[in-house]
Structures are given as C-alpha cells and as structure tokens.
Amino acid sequence: MxxxxxxxxxxxxxxxxxxxxxxxxxxxxxxxxxxxxxxxxxxxxxxxxxxxxxxxxxxxxxxxxxxxxxxxxxxxxxxxxxxxxxxxxxxxxxxxxxxxxxxxxxxxxxxxxxxxxxxxxxxxxxxxxxxxxxxxxxxxxxxxxxxxxxxxxxxxxVSLKVGALMEPLAVAWHCIRTSGFQKGQTALILGAGPIGLAILMLLRVWGAKTVVISEPTASRKRMANDFGADLVVDPTRFTAPKNGPDPVVIATQGAVHADGVDVAFDATGIQTTLDTAIAAVRPGGTVFNVAIHEKPLMINLNDLTLSERRLMGGICYTQDDFRDLLQALQKxxxxxxxxxxxxxxxxxxxxxxxxxxxxxxxxxxxxxxxxxxxxxxxx
Structure with missing residues (x-):
C-alpha cells in the first residue's frame, strides 16, 4: 500500500x-x-x-x-x-x-x-x-x-512559496474588505504578528493614506517599519496618567492629523488593545476585530454609541477573497x-x-x- x-x-x-x-x-x-x-x-x-x-x-x-x-x-x-x-x-x-x-x-x-x-x-x-x-x-x-x-x-x-502564503493573506484581505476600508483612508493596526503585518502589506495595495502600527516587540517593530508603516508606536514606552488620554491614541491622531483613524484593526485581542482601538477611531469610524479571544472582554457601548463608531469582526475568507488577492499578486x-x-x-x-x-x-x-x-x- x-x-x-x-x-x-x-x-x-x-x-x-x-x-x-x-x-x-x-x-x-x-x-x-x-x-x-x-x-x-x-x-x-x-x-x-x-x-x-x-x-x-x-x-x-x-x-x-x-x-x-x-x-x-x-x-x-x-x-x-x-x-x-x-x-x-x-x-x-x-x-x-x-x-x-x-x-x-x-x-x-x-x-x-x-x-x-x-x-x-x-x-x-x-x-x-x-x-x-x-x-x-x-x-x-x-x-x-x-x-x-x-x-x-x-x-x-506567482511562486509556490507565495502560493502557500495565500491563505493567511486571504484572511488579511477579507478583514480589509469586510471593514469597508476605502482608498485614501487611514488605519491603525494593533499588533504586528503575521496577520497584522499582512494587513499592513495589503493596505498599501488598497491605497491607504496613512497606516500606524502599535507593537511592543523590537523585532516586529523593525518588520513593521520594513513593511511600510508610516509610524510604529511602542505602547510600553509610555506611562499614561490615570484617567488621562491613551498615548498611542495621541500619537496616532498626530500621524493622521485628525481626531482618529478611519479604521482600527485589533490583531492582538486583549483588553488594552480593544480600548485603544475604540479610542483611536474617528467619529463614525470602524473598529475591526481580527483576533480570536481567549476570554471575554469588557466594553462600554457608550464609547460606540456617542460617537457612532462601528464595531465589527471577521474570520477566514471566501473564494472571492482568494480571487481578488490573486489578481493583486499578479499585478x-x-x-x-x-x-x-x-x-x-x-x-x-x-x-x-x-x-x-x-x-x-x-x-x-x-x-x-x-x-x-x-x-x-x-x-
């Protein structure tokens, strides 16, 4: 046999x-x-x-x-x-x-x-x-x-090596597409792991104006810079005053010259990154959850309601995501x-x-x- x-x-x-x-x-x-x-x-x-x-x-x-x-x-x-x-x-x-x-x-x-x-x-x-x-x-x-x-x-x-990357890239493509991101908009990505970096890479294809990354790990900060982030912020370098503004939010607002980004992608999935993602999104913007959570998180819905922010999430991909991703890779x-x-x-x-x-x-x-x-x- x-x-x-x-x-x-x-x-x-x-x-x-x-x-x-x-x-x-x-x-x-x-x-x-x-x-x-x-x-x-x-x-x-x-x-x-x-x-x-x-x-x-x-x-x-x-x-x-x-x-x-x-x-x-x-x-x-x-x-x-x-x-x-x-x-x-x-x-x-x-x-x-x-x-x-x-x-x-x-x-x-x-x-x-x-x-x-x-x-x-x-x-x-x-x-x-x-x-x-x-x-x-x-x-x-x-x-x-x-x-x-x-x-x-x-x-x-498209090489066979890149072919093996299409599945995680399709996850990132699906997240961007489902979030409603549009050409010329701005984004914050919390976490420069494999999917966070893939989202960063593909946002450039989608025509992002400014992309900010929040990441504490030195090696991944270097990767984020290498992959084209406009600003990489280390959240552990700051000690925010009690009940004061989140320093990552302040840095992000400065980078995009606005009250917040159009879309924040939380690719980490812990309480602090969710809080930052919500606070860093402009009025009417979108918080998009990429991560799978090990435990439930807390959220004050007033933080969404009073600024009409949207909270969304996405998982995996469809055949359309693979098709559109392949077209982008060919270009x-x-x-x-x-x-x-x-x-x-x-x-x-x-x-x-x-x-x-x-x-x-x-x-x-x-x-x-x-x-x-x-x-x-x-x-």
Missing amino acids: ATVTALQYYGRKDVRLEQVPSLPCGPDEVRLQIAYCGICGSDIHEYLGGPIFPPKAGEKHPWTGHQLPVTLGHEMSGTIVEVGSGVSDPKLQVGARVAVNPAWTDRHYGLEPCTACELGMSNICKRYASYGLSAAGGGLATEIVVKHLSCIPLPDS GGIPAEKLITSVVDLDDVVEKGLLELIRNKAAHVKILITPNRVRSVRL
Missing part, C-alpha cells in the same frame, strides 16, 4: 511524523504533491491546548466524519500529480501549480447552501470544516487529495515573500517548526515547511 509522510495530530502536545495510507483520488478531486505549507497560529493553539477545531478524542466531525488523528497544515501550495475522472477544468491538469483554499462549505458536500452561503458568507457556513483541522488530509505532508473546488491555479508570476507590488522568515524540511517540522515558533515567536512571521522530495520543484 502506498503511504504518505504526514504530521499527525493526536491531541495536546502529541504530534507524530508518521507514514499514513495514501488516500484514493475521487472523481471530483485532485492529488497534490505538496510544495510548501505554512504553520499557522491556530496550529500552535491546537498543539498547546487543543483539540479546538479538530474533533475531540472518540468523536467525529459532524459533517466530514473525520476523527483524530488529523494531518495538520492548512496553508499550502503544490503541484497536481493526479486528476479525478470528473474534473474537466483545463487549468487543473497534471503538472499545474496551485494554492489551496482549505475551507469545506456546503458545495463541498453537494448540499444546498445554508443562509450564510446564500448571502455570500461561505466563511461562516454552518457546516464549515477545513483541511488540516477537521477534514481528511493536511498540508504538513508529502501529498494531499483535495476537492478540485478547493484549488486555485497559480500563474507563472506585483506585494512583497509577500518578506513574510517568510524560515523554510524547514518536513523531517524537522516539530523541532524547527512548531517548537521554534513557540520558543522564538517574536523572531518569526511565517515558517514554511517543505517535504524533502520536492526540493527540486520550481520556485
């Missing part, structure tokens, strides 16, 4: 690089030889405290039927090596280079769309699942079989590969991938994993 090398997730702090059976390629599927797969913050959360998105031990996912162990990895690119008998898309042939939208929604099950899908919000489909978390197969492996609907053909101008001007801080062989995925991000989080934006046998793939 043919086997695949894959990082199997069994539960909290229990991952194993194992040989698993190679899955058959169904009529509506393609088999990919993985080129690159990024490690996401959600993978770290699963390792340290999961299972969160995968089914719990002894249970099955209600829609995919998948159960532990699951192969991790949902930020992936690869080359098609087999095409199912029912796949007729001329762009999906053996040898084609693709990125993967890992989301499973109603159309993957062949079901009628739920309310969210009917509204064009498939990212919150009630039957949502994902490769690398709750569906069969993941990108931290030598190969994967995916629905042909999940494949995004890559033009020659150039997005230095996406700057997000990559390390490329690691699959054999070293635990020590130099997962554990490296846990031990030296501030030193990295995105670590890509590549199987040994595809080192010769064209970049």
Whole structure:
C-alpha cells in the first residue's frame, strides 16, 4: 500500500511524523504533491491546548466524519500529480501549480447552501470544516487529495512559496474588505504578528493614506517599519496618567492629523488593545476585530454609541477573497515573500517548526515547511 509522510495530530502536545495510507483520488478531486505549507497560529493553539477545531478524542466531525488523528497544515501550495475522472477544468491538469483554499462549505458536500452561503458568507457556513483541522488530509505532508473546488491555479508570476502564503493573506484581505476600508483612508493596526503585518502589506495595495502600527516587540517593530508603516508606536514606552488620554491614541491622531483613524484593526485581542482601538477611531469610524479571544472582554457601548463608531469582526475568507488577492499578486507590488522568515524540511517540522515558533515567536512571521522530495520543484 502506498503511504504518505504526514504530521499527525493526536491531541495536546502529541504530534507524530508518521507514514499514513495514501488516500484514493475521487472523481471530483485532485492529488497534490505538496510544495510548501505554512504553520499557522491556530496550529500552535491546537498543539498547546487543543483539540479546538479538530474533533475531540472518540468523536467525529459532524459533517466530514473525520476523527483524530488529523494531518495538520492548512496553508499550502503544490503541484497536481493526479486528476479525478470528473474534473474537466483545463487549468487543473497534471503538472499545474496551485494554492489551496482549505475551507469545506456546503458545495463541498453537494448540499444546498445554508443562509450564510446564500448571502455570500461561505466563511461562516454552518457546516464549515477545513483541511488540516477537521477534514481528511493536511498540508504538513508529502501529498494531499483535495476537492478540485478547493484549488486555485497559480500563474507563472506567482511562486509556490507565495502560493502557500495565500491563505493567511486571504484572511488579511477579507478583514480589509469586510471593514469597508476605502482608498485614501487611514488605519491603525494593533499588533504586528503575521496577520497584522499582512494587513499592513495589503493596505498599501488598497491605497491607504496613512497606516500606524502599535507593537511592543523590537523585532516586529523593525518588520513593521520594513513593511511600510508610516509610524510604529511602542505602547510600553509610555506611562499614561490615570484617567488621562491613551498615548498611542495621541500619537496616532498626530500621524493622521485628525481626531482618529478611519479604521482600527485589533490583531492582538486583549483588553488594552480593544480600548485603544475604540479610542483611536474617528467619529463614525470602524473598529475591526481580527483576533480570536481567549476570554471575554469588557466594553462600554457608550464609547460606540456617542460617537457612532462601528464595531465589527471577521474570520477566514471566501473564494472571492482568494480571487481578488490573486489578481493583486499578479499585478506585483506585494512583497509577500518578506513574510517568510524560515523554510524547514518536513523531517524537522516539530523541532524547527512548531517548537521554534513557540520558543522564538517574536523572531518569526511565517515558517514554511517543505517535504524533502520536492526540493527540486520550481520556485
């Protein structure tokens, strides 16, 4: 029986690089030889405290039927090596280079769309699942079989490395689009982690006038400057007077020469950054939550009501986000590969991938994993 090398997730702090059976390629599927797969913050959360998105031990996912162990990895690119008998898309042939939208929604099950899908919000489909978390197969492996609907053909101008970055970039694109951000507006980003930096990078494509970053970590402050922030503020350098103005807000107002920014993106998700985001937005502006919170936060709704500020949030992406992002990548001007801080062989995925991000989080934006046998793939 043919086997695949894959990082199997069994539960909290229990991952194993194992040989698993190679899955058959169904009529509506393609088999990919993985080129690159990024490690996401959600993978770290699963390792340290999961299972969160995968089914719990002894249970099955209600829609995919998948159960532990699951192969991790949902930020992936690869080359098609087999095409199912029912796949007729001329762009999906053996040898084609693709990125993967890992989301499973109603159309993957062949079901009628739920309310969210009917509204064009498939990212919150009630039957949502994902490769690398709750569906069969993941990108931290030598190969994967995916629905042909999940494949995004890559033009020659987009490398396989950038293809593996499209999933987190699509998250950032979705946040910007959903926030209602418009060309010529201003923004504050609280937190220069992978998604915060991706939002910064893409805001330039969207024509932002001024972008301010609030970030305390030295390495990430340098990255924010390198990625084009107009002002980088270290919130730990200030001691705000009791009941006085937030110094990050004062610095932000000075940078945009206004009573606040048009949109504040909170990519940190703690009480202080939420408070700053609300205070830093102009009257009628938008506070957009990017982060997933570990615990509930407090909010005084008068801070929104009395200035008619909007509080919004967003998660994941839709196929439209991938499409529009790919068009922007083709035009150039997005230095996406700057997000990559390390490329690691699959054999070293635990020590130099997962554990490296846990031990030296501030030193990295995105670590890509590549199987040994595809080192010769064209970049």
